[in-house]
Amino acid sequence: xxxxxxxxxxxxxxxxxxxxxxxxxxxxxxxxxxxxxxxxxxxxxxxxxxxxxxxxxxxxxxxxxxxxxxxxxxxxxxxxxxxxxxxxxxxxxxxxxxxxxxxxxxxxxxxxxxxxxxxxxxxxxxxxxxxxxxxxxxxxxxxxxxxxxxxxxxxxxxxxxxxxxxxxxxxxxxxxxxxxxxxxxxxxxxxxxxxxxxxxxxxxxxx
Amino acid sequence: xxxxxxxxxxxxxxxxxxxxxxxxxxxxxxxxxxxxxxxxxxxxxxxxxxxxxxxxxxxxxxxxxxxxxxxxxxxxxxxxxxxxxxxxxxxxxxxxxxxxxxxxxxxxxxxxxxxxxxxxxxxxxxxxxxxxxxxxxxxxxxxxxxxxxxxxxxxxxxxxxxxxxxxxxxxxxxxxxxxxxxxxxxxxxxxxxxxxxxxxxxxxxxx
Numbered sequence: 001x002x003x004x005x006x007x008x009x010x011x012x013x014x015x016x017x018x019x020x021x022x023x024x025x026x027x028x029x030x031x032x033x034x035x036x037x038x039x040x041x042x043x044x045x046x047x048x049x050x051x052x053x054x055x056x057x058x059x060x061x062x063x064x065x066x067x068x069x070x071x072x073x074x075x076x077x078x079x080x081x082x083x084x085x086x087x088x089x090x091x092x093x094x095x096x097x098x099x100x101x102x103x104x105x106x107x108x109x110x111x112x113x114x115x116x117x118x119x120x121x122x123x124x125x126x127x128x129x130x131x132x133x134x135x136x137x138x139x140x141x142x143x144x145x146x147x148x149x150x151x152x153x154x155x156x157x158x159x160x161x162x163x164x165x166x167x168x169x170x171x172x173x174x175x176x177x178x179x180x181x182x183x184x185x186x187x188x189x190x191x192x193x194x195x196x197x198x199x200x201x202x203x204x205x206x207x
Numbered sequence: 208x209x210x211x212x213x214x215x216x217x218x219x220x221x222x223x224x225x226x227x228x229x230x231x232x233x234x235x236x237x238x239x240x241x242x243x244x245x246x247x248x249x250x251x252x253x254x255x256x257x258x259x260x261x262x263x264x265x266x267x268x269x270x271x272x273x274x275x276x277x278x279x280x281x282x283x284x285x286x287x288x289x290x291x292x293x294x295x296x297x298x299x300x301x302x303x304x305x306x307x308x309x310x311x312x313x314x315x316x317x318x319x320x321x322x323x324x325x326x327x328x329x330x331x332x333x334x335x336x337x338x339x340x341x342x343x344x345x346x347x348x349x350x351x352x353x354x355x356x357x358x359x360x361x362x363x364x365x366x367x368x369x370x371x372x373x374x375x376x377x378x379x380x381x382x383x384x385x386x387x388x389x390x391x392x393x394x395x396x397x398x399x400x401x402x403x404x405x406x407x408x409x410x411x412x413x414x
Binding site: 118119122129133137158160161163165166168169171172173175176177179180192193196197200201205206207 | 325326329336340344365367368370372373375376378379380382383384386387399400403404407408412413414
């Protein structure tokens with residue numbers, strides 16, 4: 001059935017939009033849930049529609065492909081780290097942030113994201129890498145910068161440590177070791193990353 | 208034709224073995240060359256045999272699959288960094304080593320290796336990641352350790368810098384930025400990696 005946007009009454013439109021947002025959320029949730037049970041290769045638009053108790057057309061109307069739908073579902077589902085921890089010292093702040101980043105990596109959507117990248121084809125993988133970069137890496141780097149700047153203001157960190165190489169060390173190490181050494185970054189490893197690498201790197205000159 | 212190893216004369220065996228090593232080298236070279244022209248998906252055992260001017264059977268006798276053959280060809284073709292540079296200072300040694308590692312990454316076999324990983328399926332990709340780890344990453348980390356230990360002996364590096372977190376920083380950063388930021392690690396970037404990250408990290412306490 002086709003409904004012209006010109007004939008529908010404004011009140012009806014508003015009501016559809018509300019239903020739309022709720023339905024959209026249900027479809028995104030169903031996509032994540034299905035991804036966890038049947039994997040990327042087993043995932044179909046029909047299966048997602050059924051799990052969300054809607055029709056296939058309602059899914060395709062919003063997302064032209066399962067790739068688009070899954071990218072949105074993962075992006076929406078990933079835990080968002082809102083604020084830089086502010087616990088009074090660079091050590092405690094970086095520790096708390098790394099634990100949050102690690103938890104995001106190993107959350108249900110984070111784990112699903114890695115397994116999708118493992119299963120899908122290379123051009124799709126590139127898109128999902130983009131979801132990781134925009135959804136986890138970039139925000140984390142911004143929060144690391146905030147923590148380091150606060151440390152500089154307190155005299156706890158050397159002033160020239162606010163540079164892109166220093167800011168990239170934590171995400172680079174987390175990606176490298178989880179990929180090449182299958183590290184899951186337990187509490188001890190996170191602590192060693194801060195104590196053996198970040199604190200010596202950040203300490204002011206002469207200390 | 209089947210030749211029994213018991214009936215062949217020793218002199219004939221020796222001659223066959225020599226021919227074998229030369230032929231093997233020719234097949235490995237042909238595999239790399241074909242990989243550069245037709246890519247992983249276009250690569251066939253027939254095509255490699257033809258390029259090496261031998262029969263398909265001679266190829267299959269040595270490698271049961273193109274995956275095995277390509278893994279060996281890449282492993283054999285990657286530039287091997289033999290010795291840690293010893294130029295008198297940690298800065299010059301690390302700079303020289305990073306340039307060599309970067310050159311290995313962007314050598315013909317290094318570039319072929321990355322494009323194979325991009326094209327092949329995930330279980331094959333895991334194997335080729337292993338080739339990178341064993342062929343480039345592990346040897347580089349060992350050489351970084353050697354440079355750092357020499358720096359500690361000279362009093363140029365703090366003694367507790369010889370730990371796995373510090374040793375992993377260079378490969379982690381090189382992998383991270385080439386993957387997520389498409390960096391090709393030009394001379395300036397390599398220099399900044401050493402000056403903005405490694406030297407502040409390694410300097411002795413009190414300096």
